[in-house]
Amino acid sequence: MVKSQSPLPYASRFKLSVAVVALALALPDAGPAWALSELQREDVQIPEETEAGDEIIREQLPPPPGTEETPSDGANDAPSPSESQGEDRPSRQIGPVPFPDPVVIPQNTRRADEESGETSGSDVPVPVVEYDTAKLPEPVRRLREEIMAACLSGELERLRPLLQTGENATQLSFGSIPSDPIEFMRSISGDGEGHEIMAILYEVLASGYVLEEIEDDQMYIWPYFYSVPLDTLTPAQRVELFQLVTAGDYEDMKNFGGYIFYRVGITPDGRWQFFVAGD
Structure with missing residues (x-):
């Protein structure tokens, strides 16, 4: 028969509990913390909260003088200037942070050229020049071919049915013209018969073209x-x-400052809008 051992006296058990708690506080990195349930809590009273005025001092790394808050896991890091001054500001890295270079907006090239007396078209958007007539809308392509065929015929009268009349008449001059547009075209032709003006009209439509916005409306314009x-x-x-x-x-x-010789304008729906020269 095994004889049971007698339990430790109360004083011995109390001293043993106190020693265990002191050992756990002195060696925070020695291993996992002991669960409080493993201690003899019925005889050892542990305060639930620490009073605000209590100061916790560690033996391995004592806090700076005047520090009254419990250090966090990063207690070894030096406090930032904002924390030492009591300001509520986000933490920043130690050391100066370089700022990006200021954004420099280039000057207007054309304005600078005008002030210096020089001109440059480098800042002027250049439209796309087209030569492929297959890209033209069908009404535009058909009217262009009819005008060029009439010019090659040498008969000025063949242009009459292609000209717009009335309120939306084809513009042939920046000034007033006679009531008969064909007679006006004959009068401005150097040969007096209209052959020169028809040759000019043909060569204009044979060149490249561009698509532009004129008075909130699209316009195909020859020459580019x-x-x-x-x-x-x-x-x-x-x-x-x-x-x-x-x-x-x-x-x-x-x-x-620009092209001022004859040019032709045709709307996308196939209306001959103008055939003029000058500014």
Whole structure:
């Protein structure tokens, strides 16, 4: 028969519990914390809360003088200036943080050129120049072909049914014209018969074209020199221009600031809107 051992006296059990608690506080990194349920709690009273004025001092790393708050897991980190001053601001990294370079908005190139007395078309948007007539709407393509065929016939009268009349009449001049548009075209032709003006009209429609917005309406315009700045023309494009004007005319246009010779405008629904020259 095994004889049971007698339990420890009360004083011994109390001293043992106190020693266990002291050992757990002195060695926080020695291993997992002991559960309080493993202690003899019936004889050891543990305060539920720590009074605000109590100061906890650790033996391994004592807190800075005057610190009254319990350090967190990052107690080894130095307090930030905002914490030491008691300010409620977000924490920042230690050391200066470089700021990005300021955004510089370039000056208006055209305005700078005008102030310096120089002109440049580098800031002028250049429209897309087209040569493919297959890209034209069918009404525009058909009217263009009919006008060019009438011009090649040498018969000025064949242009009459293609001209708009009435309130939306085809514009042939910036000033007033006679009531008969065909007679007016004959009068402005250098040969007096209308053959020169028909040759000009044909060459204009044979050049490249652009699509532009004019008075809130789209317009197909020949030649594209009307919409493209002259100082941006390539050598090949200048050769195309000289099929319509002379070198002297070209210099006059550069001094004026744009193409001012004859041009044709046709609306997307196939209406001949204008055939004019000048500014």
